[in-house]
Amino acid sequence: MSPRKTTSQELTREIILEKARTQFVEKGFQQISMRSIAKQLGCSHGAIYYHFKNKAELFYTIVEDDFSKLNNRLEETIQGSEDDSTKLYNILIRFIEFGLNHQSQYEIMFMVRNTEVDSLSQVAANHSYQMFAQTVQSLSKKKLEIIDVWSAFLALHGFVSHYRGYVDNFDEVKLAAKSHVNFIIKGLNG
C-alpha cells in the first residue's frame, strides 16, 4: 500500500464538485466515471465516496446549484420593468437558453430516469416548473388554462430535448428558438 499523498490541498466536498463539474459539463452524466474524476483530483475513487453517497448524489449537488440560478433569472424577469408580453417572451426564451447552456444539468433535472437522483430531481424540477407556471400565468394577457401552461412548458422542453447534444450552446439556435417561442405564444393566446 503506497503512503497517503501529502495533502498539499485537502480533498473537500467543494474541490470535488469543482473538478467534477468541469468533466460533467463537458461530457455529460453517463460518460464521466468516478475514476476519471478521482484521476483529475489525484486521489483514489474510493475517497470520493467518503464525501458523496454515490455518483448520482454528486452530480445532483451540481445540478441543484445551477437550477437555483435559473429560478433567480425567472424571478429577475418578473421584477423587471418591461411590459408583460415582453416579459413573457423573455421567460420562455430564457428557459430554452438555460437548457441549452446547461445541457448536462438539464438532462439530469428533466430527462434522466431510473437513478437515485430521481426523487431529488423531481422535487427540484417541480419547483422550477411551479415558478415557471406562476410566472407565465401572471404575465399572460388573458386568463390561461393551467393545462395550456403545461403544454407551453412541454413545447419548450421538446425544443431543448431535441437540440441538446446537437448544438453546444443557445446561440447556435437562437433564431429557431425565437420562432419556437412565438409559436408557443400563439398557442397561449390562440
Place this chain on the structure above:
Amino acid sequence: MSPRKTTSQELTREIILEKARTQFVEKGFQQISMRSIAKQLGCSHGAIYYHFKNKAELFYTIVEDDFSKLNNRLEETIQGSEDDSTKLYNILIRFIEFGLNHQSQYEIMFMVRNTEVDSLSQVAANHSYQMFAQTVQSLSKKKLEIIDVWSAFLALHGFVSHYRGYVDNFDEVKLAAKSHVNFIIKGLNG
C-alpha cells in the same frame, strides 16, 4: 469447453430479435445487456456478435421495424376519408400515441445520443419527420411556415419525452395528449 448445443432450433437473426425485443421493450436500451439476451436465448453472448455487429445495431434493427409501422399509420391517415382538420388532429395524436406505446423505440430514434446507432437513427428519424411535415403541411387550412411545422413537431416531442418513463402507455395520458394537440393546432392556426 462444452460441446455445442444440439440445434433444436438454430440461432437465427430473427430469433435473436424476437427475444431481444421482449427485454428491450420491457426495460429499455440501457438496462438490457447482451448477456441477459444470450441467457434467455440459451447461448453465449459471443454468438450474438456473430449475427449483429454490436448492441446498437441489434436494437436499431428492432427500432427500424417499428418506425416503418408509424410511417404506415401516418400514410393510412392521409388516405382516410375524414376531413382535413380531423386528419391533422389524428396525425398529431397518433405520433404521441406511438411514442408512448413504443417508448424504447422512440428513445433510440429521437433521444439516444453518442452511440453508433446515431447515424442510422438520424436517417430514419429524418425520414419519419419528413413524412410528418409533409402530411401536416398538406392538411393544414392555411399555408404553413416550415418553421412552424418544425415547432409543432418539437412540441409533440416534448410531450413524449416528458411522459416517457412516467407512464406505461398512451391511454394513461390520453386527455392530456388531446389537450396538448389542441394547443399545437392553435399554434399552427394562430
Place this chain on the structure above:
DNA sequence: TTTATAATTGACCACTGGTCAATTTTAGTT
C-alpha cells in the same frame, strides 16, 4: 470419409459503480 466453411463457445480485455478492511493523517489531551 474427407474437407471446407459456418456457427458457437468462453476465456479474456478494459472498463463501470460501489464496498470496505486496513492504513495513514490529523487534531486534541495528557
Place this chain on the structure above:
DNA sequence: AACTAAAATTGACCAGTGGTCAATTATAAA
C-alpha cells in the same frame, strides 16, 4: 513529546458491462 481517538484515504475486491477472438464443434457438400 507521547498517546489516542476520530477522520480521511487507499486500493484490493465484487459483480457487472460491451466487445474480441483463437479454439472448437456442427454441418453440409464432394
